[in-house]
Amino acid sequence: ENVIQPQPGIMDIQLYQGGASHAEGVSDVVKLSSNENPFGPSDAVKEAVRKSVHELHRYPSIDHLSLRRAIAQVHKLDADRIICGVGSDEIISFLCNAYAGPGDEVIHTEHGFAMYRISTLAAGATPVEVPERERTVDVDAILDACCFRTKLVFIANPANPTGTMIGGNEVARLADGLPPQTLLVLDGAYAEYVDGFDGGASLVDSRDNVIMTRTFSKLYGLGGLRIGWGYGPAPVIDVLNRVRGPFNLSQTQLVAAEAAIRDRGYAERCRAENARLRTWLAEALAGLGVPSDTSCANFVLARFSDQDEAEACEAYLRSRGLLVRKVAGYKLPNCLRITVGDESACRRVVHAVGEFREVR
């Protein structure tokens, strides 16, 4: 018996299942399994990254001031209440480490993003899973699950992998119904895809129990560089900064993110193209007998009749070089999550799903 043991809860963590990135024996592969921007980062970002190599011997900014000011300017926020991290994953981790420990509960919903549970267990706290209704966050079910032990509630709006979202009034009702010791985390990883949506920033400004997280991994095409941020009440941001490592973001990450958020034209073009192709993809799949809920993000959750059919379709698509995501781990065994790629990728998916439906 090994006496060197991890903290309780650690061995309950299921390793994060990332999206497939290669298909055996197929060369022309399109990755539609991780909700990445098919167009990549803008030219301005690539130029900023190239320039940053001349500064690699310097430690990066400790306080991320320049990036925080750029984010604040674009989103009309208070730069002092922004914190930046290694993807929004790191902000989620800071929240769990700072606010939840042994004996505390952290709520996530039935189909909620996997990192909520992983970071909760890593912090020694207890994850509590709350049912959804029709693959959509159910505010009443969350409020019913809250108790004096509840420290954090995570919801994503829009949500991954369902693509659904709840309205501002519902989010406000959730924030206002929480126990006094509970912080609501609004995960806005896909907020940029919703025209005119502030990700919950106005709710953050009018409450002291709400924080919003955002990312550069999706619309800005920077999943590979790992940059995210949070916007919350000053006391919460102060707490998170205490658990943040001083040099958590490299200078390359910082300048890339700043160039990305300043390039509004590129972001808007990516958003519009995603919206156009998402509608086209969802309608074409529905025409083939594969329905989906209306997606507010950069992917479509395609519903098959059962797990067998979903898995067979995933394998068929993979054999054609099209990598999509199985989501059985998210309690959606009959579904496949398909990232909205560029036009050619969307056409290939529809063509291959059509072939699959014919042979089956």
Ligand code: PMP
């Ligand atoms: N939240 C949600 C809902 C996500 O889907 C993702 C990415 N899969 C993240 C957070 C984390 O994104 P990142 O760490 O790349 O910012």
